[in-house]
Amino acid sequence: MIHICNVERYHAPSAEELQALRESHVLLKKYDYERKPLHRGYTDKILTIDVGTKEAMIADIPAEVKEKFIGGKGYCLRYLWDAVNPQTRWDSPENEIVMSAGPIAGITQYGGTGKTLICTISPMTDIPIDSNVGGFFGPYLKFAGFDALEIRGKSDTDVVVVIDATKGTISFEEAPMEHFDAHILCEELTALYADNENDKKNIAVAAAGSAADYCNLGMLNFSFYDPRRGVTRLKQAGRGGIGRVFRNKRIKALVCKIGGVKANLNDVYDFGLINKTGLKFHREVANNDAKQNDMRGVGTAYSLRTLADYDIVPTHNFKFGDAPGIDEMTAAVFKADWLTQGAADGCWYGCSMACAKASDHFLLKTGPYKGQRVCVDGPEYESAAGLGPSCGIYNPQEVLEINFYCDTYGLDTISYGTMTAFLMECYERGILNKERTGGLDLTWGNAADDLEMMHQMARNEGFGKIAALGIHKQKEYFAKMGWGDMNEMNDFGMEQKGLEYSEYSAKESLAQQGGYGLTNKGPQHDEAWLIFMDQVNNQIPTFEDKAEALYFYPMFRTWFGLMGLCKLPWNDIVPADNALTDDPKMVPEHVENYLNLYYGVTGQKIDTKEMIRQSERVYNFQRIFNIRMGKGLRANDAIPYRSAGPVFEDEYLWREERYDTQLVELAGYTPEQVKSMSLQERMAATRKHREDQYQKLIDAVYPKRGWNMNGVPTIAHLKELGMDLPELLEIVEPLQ
Amino acid sequence: MQLNHREYAGFREGITVQDVIDENKFTWPKLVVRCNGKVIWPQDYAQTVLQENDDLEVIHLLGGG
Ligand code: SF4
Numbered sequence: 190m191i192h193i194c195n196v197e198r199y200h201a202p203s204a205e206e207l208q209a210l211r212e213s214h215v216l217l218k219k220y221d222y223e224r225k226p227l228h229r230g231y232t233d234k235i236l237t238i239d240v241g242t243k244e245a246m247i248a249d250i251p252a253e254v255k256e257k258f259i260g261g262k263g264y265c266l267r268y269l270w271d272a273v274n275p276q277t278r279w280d281s282p283e284n285e286i287v288m289s290a291g292p293i294a295g296i297t298q299y300g301g302t303g304k305t306l307i308c309t310i311s312p313m314t315d316i317p318i319d320s321n322v323g324g325f326f327g328p329y330l331k332f333a334g335f336d337a338l339e340i341r342g343k344s345d346t347d348v349v350v351v352i353d354a355t356k357g358t359i360s361f362e363e364a365p366m367e368h369f370d371a372h373i374l375c376e377e378l379t380a381l382y383a384d385n386e387n388d389k390k391n392i393a394v395a396a397a398g399s400a401a402d403y404c405n406l407g408m409l410n411f412s413f414y415d416p417r418r419g420v421t422r423l424k425q426a427g428r429g430g431i432g433r434v435f436r437n438k439r440i441k442a443l444v445c446k447i448g449g450v451k452a453n454l455n456d457v458y459d460f461g462l463i464n465k466t467g468l469k470f471h472r473e474v475a476n477n478d479a480k481q482n483d484m485r486g487v488g489t490a491y492s493l494r495t496l497a498d499y500d501i502v503p504t505h506n507f508k509f510g511d512a513p514g515i516d517e518m519t520a521a522v523f524k525a526d527w528l529t530q531g532a533a534d535g536c537w538y539g540c541s542m543a544c545a546k547a548s549d550h551f552l553l554k555t556g557p558y559k560g561q562r563v564c565v566d567g568p569e570y571e572s573a574a575g576l577g578p579s580c581g582i583y584n585p586q587e588v589l590e591i592n593f594y595c596d597t598y599g600l601d602t603i604s605y606g607t608m609t610a611f612l613m614e615c616y617e618r619g620i621l622n623k624e625r626t627g628g629l630d631l632t633w634g635n636a637a638d639d640l641e642m643m644h645q646m647a648r649n650e651g652f653g654k655i656a657a658l659g660i661h662k663q664k665e666y667f668a669k670m671g672w673g674d675m676n677e678m679n680d681f682g683m684e685q686k687g688l689e690y691s692e693y694s695a696k697e698s699l700a701q702q703g704g705y706g707l708t709n710k711g712p713q714h715d716e717a718w719l720i721f722m723d724q725v726n727n728q729i730p731t732f733e734d735k736a737e738a739l740y741f742y743p744m745f746r747t748w749f750g751l752m753g754l755c756k757l758p759w760n761d762i763v764p765a766d767n768a769l770t771d772d773p774k775m776v777p778e779h780v781e782n783y784l785n786l787y788y789g790v791t792g793q794k795i796d797t798k799e800m801i802r803q804s805e806r807v808y809n810f811q812r813i814f815n816i817r818m819g820k821g822l823r824a825n826d827a828i829p830y831r832s833a834g835p836v837f838e839d840e841y842l843w844r845e846e847r848y849d850t851q852l853v854e855l856a857g858y859t860p861e862q863v864k865s866m867s868l869q870e871r872m873a874a875t876r877k878h879r880e881d882q883y884q885k886l887i888d889a890v891y892p893k894r895g896w897n898m899n900g901v902p903t904i905a906h907l908k909e910l911g912m913d914l915p916e917l918l919e920i921v922e923p924l925q
Numbered sequence: 926m927q928l929n930h931r932e933y934a935g936f937r938e939g940i941t942v943q944d945v946i947d948e949n950k951f952t953w954p955k956l957v958v959r960c961n962g963k964v965i966w967p968q969d970y971a972q973t974v975l976q977e978n979d980d981l982e983v984i985h986l987l988g989g990g
Contacts, residue, residue, distance in 0.1 A: 481954055481955055482954055482955065482988065483954075489988075491954070492953075492988055494952070495952040495953050495954065498950040498951075498952045499950075499953075718987055718988075721953070721985035721986075721987060722987070725929070725951075725983075725985050726929055726982070726983075726984050726985055727929040727930045727931060728929075728984070730930070760986060760987050760988065761988055763955065763986060767957070767986075768957040768958075768959075768964045768966075769964060773957045773984060773986060774984065774986055774987055776986075
């Protein structure tokens, strides 16, 4: 086991290297500004930068916007709406990247209080994507005087935008010599803008990576400096191609520099309450984490082994769920051999849950950095499951190397994993072959060629250009080339609305099929993770119950995105006496903590009803935003059959007894009938039943959410929410 | 005996909470176990013998935020 005491510090760029970088910078434009300090979690200012014209503008955030949209994702969507029109596509100059951290973000007394939400029109879905990320940039932006940042326009050269709160300046600089890959670029810029070693922790960088120039699944890294290791580490706003938009605007990086993090920079309403709530939480983590999930030991990857026991880990592109080789890469293996223990691995100050684990001085075996030793963050559960079992890979070293290159190249690990699994299945089915892949052997488990494909993506070469498209456009391309049948690929290509699925197999949970299918941005589990409640606990057996869950959880979880909160401290650790509460799954004491934090920061008392209401306003706004951009109706909530049931014979045979039993118990066949049916007949009957169930689920969910049967929010519901804004009514009125 | 509101086919004389957890591969680290509404703590799983009319709930708490 590796302990932080034995980890050598990383080498920083030398003084000569930094001098050369400094001299190469060209200042294009610089603005002075007066920093407005925070008051009760807000500055009420938004910074708009146009990288095309190199303008920086500061405006007040109107009280009505604050009241209805709160912050975080609410602000991102509101300002994005105002910037775009129905014809705007991801690469239109008016498309914006908007980021906002939310009122609670930046406090340091409670766990998980440093998240930033980012929205843009996605190159993968053509609708707004939202993605959350840890790291320093969002909270530092608040400390620099801004509740939100909107970025518009397109630069004609690569540009770095520097917000320096210590000097009160915003500058646009050409920075031609820095590397493009995030692990080096963020290190270079951190060293360059810090006054000295001690000042590095005051620098936050946002950067994509070289593959984000070409790949729709490009993501955005946010840095956080780790003084113990002496290295700049990265967290990711992974989903939906934000990094692609960032690079299309030719932004090389954003830098935010502050004078230091202090206990009460948010100038909160009741600091004592926040402190008290935080202390209670930290004690709970210290006492219970090792007995519960061991987040401090292994991070979210703790669940890899155990989820395989429930057939939930996507295996061979979600065909199966039991990840048969998982014993080779369990959390215990990662902990024993790879992940450094004993470090304060929080992605924001004060997060005692500290799940941002790292593998130190990891030796790379491939690609441009072959032979170098680097710090690899993660892997989180999603990355490990998607890059590993879904592609038939069970070697921790290989998974870590793929994870590292995804991060530094600026690729979303979830989309990359799900997409590679799709390509591997295409290879298995003969839709792809070596001739079509330019020699890549995409057999299940072939990590070497998986990595080679990713290196090609970063170089914009060969089959990497096709991999860069993502599943949705790959299906179209393969069909156009006459390589594959569109209907068949639609069944097993795990994407919806253009976004690749995140890494849970939902076949045995109808509610989770809805948890993926009835999302705003596409199939990401952050709206609703209902598999256990449904599949195992059987707590929501009826359509009515499932619909209630698919109303409540997406709203509850949206709230974290309005506030700048990480969801993990809500339920990845629970109080010791949680079992004795009325509703243990909701972790009532933690919900109370969140209401206290909101009150402590803003001075406004709310209850859970108002919490849901705040989210519901933003949630419905996003749904209507989707409709405005051409998606967001019932037809767009259809899911690939693979997420609901077995597409191919080997998939059915894997759990034949289960499926046969369900035909009797759930679909109304007699045992004799099932016995007399061929495999194809049983598969067809299973499919019909499961597809019917999904439609019935939609019929139950839409009214619960205040939508009509086409998935359009009703005018009455918008009125009730106080969201009968003219621009929303204009969209929904013709669809009532 | 009921397990999570479904008839438990594996019921037999002398079966304990721990047996049910093992047989069903309930390996999730955060379980709340209730028998007829009463919480059973982990240290008591192996000693708690179940009866034919018992209503056992093994609630898996959510994870992943
Ligand atoms: S729980 Fe993990 S991801 Fe969430 S804030 Fe803490 S370290 Fe970051």
